[in-house]
Amino acid sequence: MKSQDELKKEAGYRAADLVEDGMTVGLGTGSTVRYLLDALGERIKKDGVHFIGVPTSKRTADYGRELGMEIKSLDDVDQIDITIDGADEVDPDLNGIKGGGGAQTWEKLVATNSKTCAWIVDESKVVDQLGKFPLPVEVLAYGHKQLVKRMADLGYRPEVRLVDGQPFETDEGNIIIDLHLDQIDDPYALADKLSNMTGVVEHGLFLDMTQTVVIGGQDGTKLMNK
Numbered sequence: 443m444k445s446q447d448e449l450k451k452e453a454g455y456r457a458a459d460l461v462e463d464g465m466t467v468g469l470g471t472g473s474t475v476r477y478l479l480d481a482l483g484e485r486i487k488k489d490g491v492h493f494i495g496v497p498t499s500k501r502t503a504d505y506g507r508e509l510g511m512e513i514k515s516l517d518d519v520d521q522i523d524i525t526i527d528g529a530d531e532v533d534p535d536l537n538g539i540k541g542g543g544g545a546q547t548w549e550k551l552v553a554t555n556s557k558t559c560a561w562i563v564d565e566s567k568v569v570d571q572l573g574k575f576p577l578p579v580e581v582l583a584y585g586h587k588q589l590v591k592r593m594a595d596l597g598y599r600p601e602v603r604l605v606d607g608q609p610f611e612t613d614e615g616n617i618i619i620d621l622h623l624d625q626i627d628d629p630y631a632l633a634d635k636l637s638n639m640t641g642v643v644e645h646g647l648f649l650d651m652t653q654t655v656v657i658g659g660q661d662g663t664k665l666m667n668k
């Protein structure tokens with residue numbers, strides 16, 4: 443039986459084949475994406491493939507540069523051909539939850555400016571209904587305690603994400619509130635509600651944003667297409 447990490451690696455390496463010479467590529471964030479970056483780094487060294495990488499976090503930008511990639515900010519490119527990113531949960535409609543690493547705001551910005559998107563996941567992340575994974579919401583630090591109260595009143599079971607007892611800080615200097623919802627019956631309605639809450643920067647519901655999911659599984663790597 444392969445470990446979850448091996449399945450992430452297989453998905454990441456398979457998705458690296460989606461990148462073609464000369465492309466501008468949105469580079470996601472997380473442990474699965476790290477394998478994608480490794481695979482792309484190998485293609486740069488072995489085949490001399492050249493592409494421009496648009497990172498979705500400082501971590502990805504740093505690691506991409508280390509591997510010899512040309513890295514540009516979203517503001518310095520005209521368009522992105524494909525974005526490849528991880529996900530925390532994916533449902534049969536290819537909607538998903540992202541932000542387990544706190545990077546969902548840049549991830550959504552890069553994804554919405556891409557011609558096409560692909561997610562790379564291990565099979566444990568494919569679910570019938572979204573919501574078991576706590577939904578990450580990036581919020582401004584100022585006033586976040588009031589926002590936590592409002593979310594609690596709405597029954598969202600909010601929890602400020604902590605690292606070593608201190609609030610986790612995103613690349614934009616904001617805070618993450620994780621919502622322990624258990625199940626999300628209407629992701630579109632919830633997305634609207636969260637987007638309309640003052641103080642919310644971006645939530646981790648990614649709806650109708652990806653066309654392909656590359657799934658690393660015990661029986662091999664499979665593709666789900668919209």
Ligand SMILES: O=C[C@H](O)[C@H](O)[C@H](O)COP(=O)(O)O
Binds near residue numbers: 472530539541543
């Ligand atoms: O903020 C982080 C991202 O949305 C990640 O892509 C997501 O959390 C999946 O991460 P991993 O590949 O580490 O499970």
